[in-house]
Amino acid sequence: MLAALGIAATGCASNDFTRLGVPEPITDQGQRVLSLWQGSWVAAFAVGALVWGLIIWTIIFHRKRSEQLPPQVRYNMPIEALYTALPIVIISVLFYFTARDQSVLMDTEEPADTNIEVVAFQWSWQFNYLDQSRAEAEEEDTQAQTQFSVEGTPDEPPTLVLREGDVVHFDLTSPDVIHSFWVPAFGFKMDTIPGQDNAFQVRVQEGTEGEYAGRCAELCGVDHARMLFTVKVLPPDEYDDWLSEQEEQAAADAEQQEVQAEQRQEETQGPEEEVLGEPDTEDQEGGNR
Ligand SMILES: [Cu+2]
Numbered sequence: 019m020l021a022a023l024g025i026a027a028t029g030c031a032s033n034d035f036t037r038l039g040v041p042e043p044i045t046d047q048g049q050r051v052l053s054l055w056q057g058s059w060v061a062a063f064a065v066g067a068l069v070w071g072l073i074i075w076t077i078i079f080h081r082k083r084s085e086q087l088p089p090q091v092r093y094n095m096p097i098e099a100l101y102t103a104l105p106i107v108i109i110s111v112l113f114y115f116t117a118r119d120q121s122v123l124m125d126t127e128e129p130a131d132t133n134i135e136v137v138a139f140q141w142s143w144q145f146n147y148l149d150q151s152r153a154e155a156e157e158e159d160t161q162a163q164t165q166f167s168v169e170g171t172p173d174e175p176p177t178l179v180l181r182e183g184d185v186v187h188f189d190l191t192s193p194d195v196i197h198s199f200w201v202p203a204f205g206f207k208m209d210t211i212p213g214q215d216n217a218f219q220v221r222v223q224e225g226t227e228g229e230y231a232g233r234c235a236e237l238c239g240v241d242h243a244r245m246l247f248t249v250k251v252l253p254p255d256e257y258d259d260w261l262s263e264q265e266e267q268a269a270a271d272a273e274q275q276e277v278q279a280e281q282r283q284e285e286t287q288g289p290e291e292e293v294l295g296e297p298d299t300e301d302q303e304g305g306n307r
Contacts, residue, residue, distance in 0.1 A: 051205035
């Protein structure tokens with residue numbers, strides 16, 4: 019039975035039953051999380067089967083046979099040692115695999131195809147597509163520039179668009195309280211903490227075109243439940259179309275802002291040549307909210 023379970027849980031077929039409640043992963047990292055989850059369940063079932071077996075064996079073969087009291091002992095060294103050693107072995111094995119997978123999941127060394135800054139705020143999301151990750155920018159002593167942004171509201175949740183096969187680097191940030199960026203299909207979530215740079219990477223698998231749910235997983239206030247977003251995975255050609263559309267839009271917006279700023283300057287620069295403070299504070303901090 020165990021062998022059958024092992025094969026079912028780790029074998030090639032992936033269905034709702036063998037995934038034990040985990041959504042079908044769409045990233046390499048999510049696949050790893052799923053394997054860890056399944057492995058832990060196989061181990062748990064194995065321990066469970068052994069314990070149930072021993073209980074049933076005791077119930078059946080060690081029933082009360084006479085009125086005579088069985089030998090009374092204060093302790094049984096081998097059994098006590100086993101009680102101590104076995105849990106340590108179980109925990110060590112679980113710890114080893116968890117630590118191994120965690121170090122892979124938290125690795126952000128691989129060069130990313132896309133860099134996205136996730137800004138979680140009360141109560142929606144802004145996705146800033148950056149020209150480089152914050153870590154790369156820091157190394158080069160510059161600031162990561164936002165190429166374009168997708169911003170949502172509680173009434174109109176935003177869509178995070180990704181390309182099949184891409185390595186995507188996420189920089190997480192929040193201007194107000196702690197939120198948590200969760201895409202169940204990544205098998206992963208990470209908090210967005212004001213003042214702390216959190217980052218992680220995924221590789222989106224091939225053949226995952228489609229739409230997936232995303233949400234905030236940290237109670238962050240009254241409209242927490244409305245912090246939803248959609249993850250849309252596009253094949254490369256469709257993604258590239260979308261990308262150039264966004265870039266054109268961003269360029270047009272920037273141009274318009276420049277024209278407006280010029281107009282404002284002309285209006286305010288009357289005959290007295292007033293010296294004004296920063297006319298536009300919106301774009302400080304590289305487009306962060
Ligand atoms: Cu939130």
